[in-house]
Amino acid sequence: MLDTHLTVAQKPAATLTTPAIAVHDLTTGYRKEPVLRDINLAVEPGALVGVIGPNGGGKSTLFKTILGLHKPWTGRVLINGDAEKPGRKIGYVPQTETVDWTFPVTVGDVVMMGRYPRLGFLRRPGQRDREAVAEALTQVKMLDHRDTQIGQLSGGQRQRVFIARALCQEPDILLLDEPVSGVDAVTQHQIFELLERLCVSGKTVIVASHDLHCVAQRFDHVLLLNGRVVGYGPPEHVLTQPLLNETFRSHLLLLQVDGRTFIVEDTGHARRP
């Protein structure tokens, strides 16, 4: 009797807070080598999550598994409570190093690709799609470069074009793999402003980043990942000395200056005798 009552009472609460991304007991890897072990994670809709961890810590594997490109060995991933392949529900922004910049496509062409899955086979892009492309390009302030071949763009512009492609897909969730690597400070700032605006408009944004400093300041949630979830929560709770040491297995120093958090690598040179 009591059990039934509890189940009934919990159910509405559970549906109210259906996570945008829920990862349950996920273990996966390549060949026989596990990369991620026992990952459990629930990302609330509208969250801006920074994923940090060492190279080989499983950031890309986690992204690929969430995208449905990599199969879990055990466990599962639910997108908006749904176990199906997410398809266009998730907009994906790949690392710019993986893109062939000599390809004969313009900024407009690349962003239009975000509409292709929506169009389905045989249908050609129409007026509505061209509007969506213009809208996405306006959002990232790249409309003037619509007819530019992608190889002629700067690093920051390239990033913004790929963000526009993901936006054009009209997804609920955005996954960005290192969007601010090799980008100058001003562009970095612009990209984060854009991501913050997207979160306010209800999109869930997850960003893999090497830039701990940025993550500490900009994100409302931080995921520390090194083969497993070392920590997940608001930066002030997660970015602690012990957890960072555990994540990177090296010495990172956390400095608080005027209420801002800075992270520096302790190389040992500064140590006093």
Add this chain to the structure above:
Amino acid sequence: MPDVLSLLLEPLSYGFLLRGLVAATLIGVICAVIGTFVVLKGLAFIGDALAHIAFTGIVVAFLSGLAFYLGALVAAILAALGIGVVSRRSGISLDTSIGIFFSGIFALGIVLMSVGIKTYTVDLFSYLFGNVLGTQPGDLISIAGLGLLVLVTVLVLYKELLFTSFDPVAAEAAGLPSERLQMLLLVLLSVTVVVSVQAVGVVLVVAMLVTPSATAYLLTDRFGRMMAYGAGFGALAAVVGIYLSYYLNVPSGGAIVLVATTLFLLTAALSPKRGGWRRLIGSPAS
């Protein structure tokens, strides 16, 4: 002017030359359409391998009394699918494994040809070096039919093939069957190669796949235009090559490829797209 006109029209009164001209033009167009992907994705070596494997298919078909096209098609498509599977399993380098298998299978074809065919005809040699002027009416129908199949497939799946060629991971993440589309591209490549073997021969097929599309790449930054210009260059090379072959009495396959190469060199020298040549050479091959 009437002299030029008669120079152009006179050869067409011969049925074999007219058929050769139509066949070569069709092949020039089809090769350039698929060649756009070949150039951008660095598939030239795979195309070359498929042509050599198709030759063995032709020899086997000849020995067993089957249709040439059938033998070549089956061999090339099986090889293309095999290459597709190998490319997904890292371990040995794709180039090395293709090199091993295509040379091996081609060698088998050559040995079979000399052992099995005591009275071997010029026919089989013509597949090595091409003899588009020997195109029979039946061949023309096969070329037109298979070529149309390739062109229609590319047209129907244009945006999907573009997305998956440019960014396979994002395409798959967005819900496109990226892997199957790339397999399909390899199958289209093998059909194209088989269709072209008769015109330019096993040895020169790769030039028809690569040269007109590479020439087009120097002139445009748009994928669709690269395909269209490439088709134009392919057709032009075919027509000019056939006439040269007729009037200078040189092999048609060699003449067509030389015209294509000349067009490329001229374009590279005069290209308005600065650095296009360097970008092409430096573009990733995988």
